[in-house]
Amino acid sequence: MSDTHVQTSTSLPPEPEKATMEGRNKFLGFWLFLGAETVLFASLFGTYLGLRNSTNGGPTTQELFSLPMVFVATVILLVSSLTSVLAIQAMHRNNMKGLQFWFGVTVLLGFSFLGLEIYEFVEYVHHGHTFTSSAFGSAFYTLVGFHGGHVLFGVLWILVLQLQGIKKGLTVVTAPKYYVASLYWHFVDLVWVFIFTVVYLMGKVG
Amino acid sequence: METNLQTEMEHSPQSRRETAHHNEGPKPHLWAFFLSIVFTILAFAAVASEAVSTAFTIPFIIFLAVVQAAFQLFIWMHMNQKDHEFPLTFMMSGVFAAVVTVAGIILMIWW
Numbered sequence: 539m540s541d542t543h544v545q546t547s548t549s550l551p552p553e554p555e556k557a558t559m560e561g562r563n564k565f566l567g568f569w570l571f572l573g574a575e576t577v578l579f580a581s582l583f584g585t586y587l588g589l590r591n592s593t594n595g596g597p598t599t600q601e602l603f604s605l606p607m608v609f610v611a612t613v614i615l616l617v618s619s620l621t622s623v624l625a626i627q628a629m630h631r632n633n634m635k636g637l638q639f640w641f642g643v644t645v646l647l648g649f650s651f652l653g654l655e656i657y658e659f660v661e662y663v664h665h666g667h668t669f670t671s672s673a674f675g676s677a678f679y680t681l682v683g684f685h686g687g688h689v690l691f692g693v694l695w696i697l698v699l700q701l702q703g704i705k706k707g708l709t710v711v712t713a714p715k716y717y718v719a720s721l722y723w724h725f726v727d728l729v730w731v732f733i734f735t736v737v738y739l740m741g742k743v744g
Numbered sequence: 745m746e747t748n749l750q751t752e753m754e755h756s757p758q759s760r761r762e763t764a765h766h767n768e769g770p771k772p773h774l775w776a777f778f779l780s781i782v783f784t785i786l787a788f789a790a791v792a793s794e795a796v797s798t799a800f801t802i803p804f805i806i807f808l809a810v811v812q813a814a815f816q817l818f819i820w821m822h823m824n825q826k827d828h829e830f831p832l833t834f835m836m837s838g839v840f841a842a843v844v845t846v847a848g849i850i851l852m853i854w855w
Contacts, residue, residue, distance in 0.1 A: 547839060555828070556827070558827060572834065573837055576835065577842050580843070580845040581845050583842075583846055584850055585853075613781070613795050617777075619816065620773065623773045638847050648815070721821055724816050724820045725816075726818065728816040731813055732809055735787060736787055743801050744798065
């Protein structure tokens with residue numbers, strides 16, 4: 539039993555995420571999902587762009603947003619995207635410890651991003667900018683909150699995979715899961731690039 | 745001789761793994777990260793400074809965002825590698841529908 543276990547882990551193929559039909563199907567299906575997510579976020583971006591000046595007498599984008607805080611959030615998410623790449627590279631070297639370490643850093647950064655976002659939303663509510671205060675408010679919280687929901691799902695997903703990894707180790711069954719989770723995390727960061735540009739930076743420009 | 749053979753056997757899976765992944769070193773990823781940080785700083789600086797005109801800033805920061813998105817997709821998500829024809833098709837269709845969606849919704853609201 540333990541003998542066969544050792545053998546599978548040392549003879550892990552170069553790209554374990556694509557070694558099985560199941561792994562290749564996960565890879566393909568996940569990219570189809572990401573293509574669909576692109577359109578879903580586009581509808582939220584379109585709505586936000588259309589409604590961002592309908593403030594109903596409440597605070598405007600220029601009055602609300604603070605660039606330093608958004609910059610910190612952006613750097614946090616960018617670094618976490620890099621650490622999830624490093625996790626997958628560790629996986630390709632058959633280094634489970636490295637994979638767990640870099641995914642752990644990714645999860646920590648994900649939680650700090652969420653903490654910052656919650657602080658930001660609480661601050662906005664104090665300024666009278668809520669989900670129901672204006673069309674701008676509804677569009678803003680739907681778009682940014684939906685992205686925050688993706689971040690929350692991402693950190694919980696990676697955390698569960700890490701716990702499973704302690705038990706199951708790195709095999710051709712678990713490798714596609716790590717690979718797909720890291721794709722998801724990159725996509726979440728990709729969406730944030732457009733949020734900080736379209737929502738925050740363009741909101742400051744006017 | 746015998747020990748030689750043994751070391752070679754021990755090392756062969758590792759070296760094969762490395763040949764299959766010679767394009768998988770951390771270098772392109774670290775470069776993409778460095779450039780993404782630079783582009784992020786540029787975008788924030790363009791907005792924070794009063795000297796740059798609004799008419800220039802908005803196309804400029806959107807251009808920077810598109811380049812950063814390309815880094816994510818093609819380098820970090822490996823879309824530049826082979827066996828990625830389907831991901832490319834899915835994402836291109838997604839981006840096409842996304843552009844039509846954004847343009848359509850904005851025109852509907854503003855007209």
